[in-house]
Amino acid sequence: xxxxxxxxxxxxxxxxxxxxxxxxxxxxxxxxxxxxxxxxxxxxxxxxxxxxxxxxxxxxxxxxxxxxxxxxxxxxxxxxxxxxxxxxxxxxxxxxxxxxxxxxxxxxxxxxxxxxxxxxxxxxxxxxxxxxxxxxxxxxxxxxxxxxxxxxxxxxxxxxxxxxxxxxxxxxxxxxxxxxxxxxxxxxxxxxxxxxxxxxxxxxxxxxxxxxxxxxxxxxxxxxxxxxxxxxxxxxxxxxxxxxxxxxxxxxxxxxxxxxxxxxxxx
Numbered sequence: 001x002x003x004x005x006x007x008x009x010x011x012x013x014x015x016x017x018x019x020x021x022x023x024x025x026x027x028x029x030x031x032x033x034x035x036x037x038x039x040x041x042x043x044x045x046x047x048x049x050x051x052x053x054x055x056x057x058x059x060x061x062x063x064x065x066x067x068x069x070x071x072x073x074x075x076x077x078x079x080x081x082x083x084x085x086x087x088x089x090x091x092x093x094x095x096x097x098x099x100x101x102x103x104x105x106x107x108x109x110x111x112x113x114x115x116x117x118x119x120x121x122x123x124x125x126x127x128x129x130x131x132x133x134x135x136x137x138x139x140x141x142x143x144x145x146x147x148x149x150x151x152x153x154x155x156x157x158x159x160x161x162x163x164x165x166x167x168x169x170x171x172x173x174x175x176x177x178x179x180x181x182x183x184x185x186x187x188x189x190x191x192x193x194x195x196x197x198x199x200x201x202x203x204x205x206x207x208x209x210x211x212x213x214x215x216x217x218x219x220x221x222x223x224x225x226x227x228x229x230x231x232x233x234x235x236x237x238x239x240x241x242x243x244x245x246x247x248x249x250x251x252x253x254x255x256x257x258x259x260x261x262x263x264x265x266x267x
Contacts, residue, residue: 031049062234095215142160144160152236161243212253219250226243
């Protein structure tokens, strides 16, 4: 109990006494305002956001990944959830709503208009099926990474985190190559589509898969951070919360893609 309380105080000192989370939030707010105010404000917000994020990660890379439960003492028989885990679950709840809106709106456009492309008419279903398999395997390696550090096996943690990172990079690279082919050579853009297909087909395709791709990219950056921290020896059997939280996000991204692959490529 004493170690846990000391860990909580350490975490509070590093994170809750740091200016960097506020810089990140301020940058995000300015960036969102820039979506309405103009590109200059948007770039300013993104710059502040990136500076804050880099500063926060530099501090975090040098500290153990301890859960923080706040200042209240633990009560017997009452399960506690760390602040970061609660924040992660709340974030994922908003992401579920976000993707539901995007997928639902795209499906509504499809139902209200006609002449949609048949499966395989424009999109490369076999290649994307392989890419989907790659992403599913990356979820399995992420599970193994967490299981390894829970056993105290740091070597396998590093191995499986690195494998997950490489699989994620492979997925996003294949998707990027598909975009290049579709946009530059097959004539599928935001306003045009080949074979007389409804021009809105391209817009809904790029919005749905592009937003997901940006989330995969964010997951890759988080995985890079976790892998760097693992090779630095900052994860232990007792302190590895960041691995679990990044894993939650990665599994969410994988599940969303299974829905997107089915709806966009197979239906």
